[in-house]
Amino acid sequence: MARPGRPGAGNSKKKGPMKGTGGHGRKSLEGKGPTPKAEDRSWHVAGKRKAAQERYVAAGGKGRPGGKPAGGGASRKPKAGDDTETVTGRNSVLEALRARIPATALYIAQRVEMDDRVKEMLSIATHRGIPVLEVMRPELDRMAGFDGVHQGVALKVPPYEYAHPQDLLEEIVDRGDLPLLIALDGVTDPRNLGAIIRSTAAFGGHGVIVPQRRSAGVTSAAWKTSAGAAARIPVAIAPNLTTTLKELKKQGVFVLGLDGDGDVALPALQLADRPVVIVVGSEGKGLSRLVTETCDQIVSIPISSATESLNAGIAASVALYQVATLRSASGE
Template structure:
């Protein structure tokens, strides 16, 4: 081929400068040899992780009255079935209606809970940023806690043998809900939670209580150890549940007496100061292959045994 351009005019050559480009880059390296690609991906993943850590966390704007929102169709149905004290049901406009939405509408109407239809962007702004609301949310007011000493005095005035449960470091609201349910089932008069480092009566606790929270009061103790001391001065015996207790639950002599059962956290158990205030540390005999019971189950077992021993003594 001649080195000519249009109309046969001579065309200037490249002097061989483009020859290397025409030769290509050679054969593609094997995957195990392409270490730079792995390093690049590894660096990119590490950088993305660091950016995620540095990114400011987006939180749900706090509701001015301390209320809480239960979001999602399943959660909303469960909350209304559990008699959670909802004050408003929010439903997004033009949502697809299924059996859950129909039941939400029926339960809300039965309890005369106001229902508001709002736009989806409005609902998006109300709920947590990382929450999928499925077009429905329920507003739950802040829980009104009772006073522990007042609950004790009320039980005594009604000629009841006091039976209370106090939580020491239990932070899972589902455990709290389960304990409320068990306390109500076995004749207790209330559950006591400390103001700090403890689960509170959130929507999750309400749902787990399966309606018992509507019947059994939960009291708030500013200082749990001071409250325990108040109960002891009023003639109430205090027992702590712990796997290493020196008294086996079936051998508990204090079951028929006025009683406060203190439950520690699943990981750390009872705190040292709280354990020192207890009249007895009680353990539940379990199979050696099982390390421990969680707070909710341990409390249920203890309450059942106390209830059984009291019934046998009558």
């Protein structure tokens, strides 16, 4: 007499596909072949790196833009908490690389247009061992900020290293140059700072001085607006602007303040052929009282009566241009 089995129990002695399964249970053990290499999987980081390398080589480049940097250094993407600044825009990034700023990573948008600037960026980064990471454009948009324009490239750089005002002056004098400096009093917009740095470079200035408090610093916005000039023009930080200006006066530097009610019109300036520091105030409040009392002269820029004032960046540009013109005329 056959022993009744448990309801639903299978017969372990039966071979072949079991009833109702179609043999799926047995076939699932047969495997699906070897796992593809990471670099052969398009969605994998290694696959994306390989694709970036192929596009780079096809564009005429050399090196390893998506992998470890030349020289064997480890590739590292900065963490969100890293104390770094992001330089964006092709001119700014290229100037920073040319100036050998110790960058930590170069970001390139996927399918970026490979013009001469981008090729030079990749070449410099490869030779210096800077990791090159290919990212999607939305990621670059996030890195550039709300109103940033990255042009498909971004560079991570360490926090800006400010000079000391006295060291800056000594370096200028040691080179045999006639000092021309710009000091900012209450200018808090980093884009104005970037524009002033750019004008300082354009008109032969030697550096910019900013106070430690209530002032714009060299941020990514300033880097961008400077169009790369921040890599060439030093910015010094003054613990106290009034005290720093007084120390500069002791060193033979004349302090000129820009103000609409100045007693000397800019075209009639007589001190352009001397060591000078031009102090620019904020558009709203202008120069502070203590800074005004420290200035050797208060200089005004003649403008149309229909215009109330100039912003700090434009005022600094006009003053620098005038000083450069007067120095050129006098042979300085």
